[in-house]
Amino acid sequence: GGVEGYPELIEIRRTPNQATALSTMWHSDSTYLVVPPDVTLLYGVEIPPYGGTTLFADTAAAFLDLTPTMRDVLRKLRVVQRSDVHANNERLAHLSKPADRGTALGAVHDAIKKSDGVEAIYVSQEHSSHFDGMSHEESRPLIEFLTRHIASDKYRLEIAWKPNTLVILDNRKTLHRAIDNYFGHSRTLLRLILQLNPRCAEQRDAEPQLMAAE
16 A cells, blocks of 8 residues: 555565565566556655665567567567566565556556657566467567566666665656565565646546456
C-alpha cells in the first residue's frame, strides 16, 4: 500500500529477516495494466551497508542492435503481460496484486513500444507470459533470447544506492531488476509511477483487467 497521507507513494521495503528481495527479475513496472506507467521515480531511504544495487537496461539500444529481420518480426507481435507469471515465487511477487489469488492482472501490449519516435523492446522476464496467438512453448525461447540480449553488459547500468539518491527511469525504454545480496540488513526505497502522455478518457479510466490464474 501507499505511504500514509500519500497513497500514490509506494514503500518498497525489505526487513533484515526477510529471506528474499522483491523484483529480482528483469521487468518494467506494471506492464500488466491496460495503461501502464510511463515513468518511475525511485528514491533511496534506508540503504544496506553493502549490496542492494539495482540494474537498469536500455531496451531501445537493444532493439536497434537486433537484425532487421528480427526487428520486423517483433513489430508484428503483441505480448500478454500478467502479474502472476512467477506468482509462486514470493521474492518475485509484485506489489500490485489483485485480492483474489485465483485471478491475475493482465493486458496485451505491442512487443515493441514506440514513444517519442523511439522503438524499444517491451518484453520482460518477470511479466511477459507469452505472445498473443502463440503458445507458451512457442513463446518461451524468444522471451528468453530477448532477456539475455537486453541483459548484455553493453546495455546495462548499475546503480549503487545512497540515502536521498533519486533515479528517474522511462518504463517505455528500460527494464530493471534488484540485486539480492544483502540478507540481514534493511533496505527501503520509495516508488512513484507517473503518466506523461495524455490519454483519451476511455484509456485513462480503464479498469485493470482480471485474468484467470494459469
